[in-house]
Amino acid sequence: MAASESVVMMECPVCNTIRPYKLADGRFKCRACGTRFSWTSAWDSVRLEAATKHRLTEMFVLGVPIYRLRHRKDASAPTKERYYRLLRACCALAEGLGDPFQAGPGGHIMLRITEAGGKIAVTPVAIGAEPEAAGFISRPQRTGRPWFIDPQHALVMLALKGEHVLIGGNGEAGPATWSNPVISAFWSQARKGMETLRGMRLRYFHLHLGEACYRYNHRDADLKPLLLALMRGTTIREINQVIADPKPARLPPHPLSLPGLPDDPVNLEALPHAAPLAWAGAAVNFGTDHAAE
Numbered sequence: 479m480a481a482s483e484s485v486v487m488m489e490c491p492v493c494n495t496i497r498p499y500k501l502a503d504g505r506f507k508c509r510a511c512g513t514r515f516s517w518t519s520a521w522d523s524v525r526l527e528a529a530t531k532h533r534l535t536e537m538f539v540l541g542v543p544i545y546r547l548r549h550r551k552d553a554s555a556p557t558k559e560r561y562y563r564l565l566r567a568c569c570a571l572a573e574g575l576g577d578p579f580q581a582g583p584g585g586h587i588m589l590r591i592t593e594a595g596g597k598i599a600v601t602p603v604a605i606g607a608e609p610e611a612a613g614f615i616s617r618p619q620r621t622g623r624p625w626f627i628d629p630q631h632a633l634v635m636l637a638l639k640g641e642h643v644l645i646g647g648n649g650e651a652g653p654a655t656w657s658n659p660v661i662s663a664f665w666s667q668a669r670k671g672m673e674t675l676r677g678m679r680l681r682y683f684h685l686h687l688g689e690a691c692y693r694y695n696h697r698d699a700d701l702k703p704l705l706l707a708l709m710r711g712t713t714i715r716e717i718n719q720v721i722a723d724p725k726p727a728r729l730p731p732h733p734l735s736l737p738g739l740p741d742d743p744v745n746l747e748a749l750p751h752a753a754p755l756a757w758a759g760a761a762v763n764f765g766t767d768h769a770a771e
């Protein structure tokens with residue numbers, strides 16, 4: 479039995495019972511309800527050498543963007559991008575951010591940041607259904623900043639431009655009746671990373687937010703073993719429910735892409751990977767040639 483099988487919490491897709499029987503054909507059989515199922519982890523779904531996946535995980539943890547790895551010929555750029563996206567999807571699942579955000583009235587999205595015991599949780603907010611959100615809608619200059627609605631909760635409204643989420647904005651922080659240093663620190667760190675994501679798409683925003691939450695909530699830990707465990711313990715079936723399009727290689731080439739230069743950084747799909755440098759605290763300026771529009 480492979481070593482990884484002993485740490486993976488395989489569970490029946492029907493009744494969630496763990497520890498299924500292994501069948502001779504490689505599938506599994508639930509010991510409770512008898513359902514037969516296959517089980518492919520996010521880790522196993524990427525057909526790269528284990529050493530390459532370890533290295534990519536390490537690069538992700540350290541905040542190295544994909545296009546910085548373009549001269550490494552260990553995997554294609556789309557494969558690396560997919561691997562990073564899988565890591566982010568694992569983070570998003572772990573942080574309960576499984577669904578893409580939906581654009582609200584006025585081309586905005588809203589999220590609620592909750593702090594409990596030093597941990598952060600983020601949930602999407604339906605702008606129309608939230609009484610506290612009324613103050614936001616009438617004051618669009620408040621985008622980008624946490625607006626504390628009590629000591630444990632803050633709302634953040636972000637503007638959309640087309641299908642992209644805008645993280646910038648130096649709007650007012652809202653009524654200063656309350657504050658919460660954990661929420662402020664989290665959002666500052668998340669924002670720092672996302673500000674460089676020019677062209678970050680709404681459809682992937684929950685993945686980036688999941689990464690931000692996961693990094694913040696595990697700020698005192700080495701992320702690499704944690705992420706490896708997530709990759710091995712999360713099925714690709716779960717991941718596919720979180721990622722709208724798990725196969726970026728099948729996307730039509732972006733008009734900015736240069737033919738014959740698939741690793742060229744002028745590629746919208748590669749843009750989100752500029753962010754992790756900010757996570758790592760590196761002060762590197764890549765210039766403005768990655769503009770999304």
Ligand SMILES: [Zn+2]
Pocket residue numbers: 490491492493494495508509510511512513
């Ligand atoms: Zn079952």
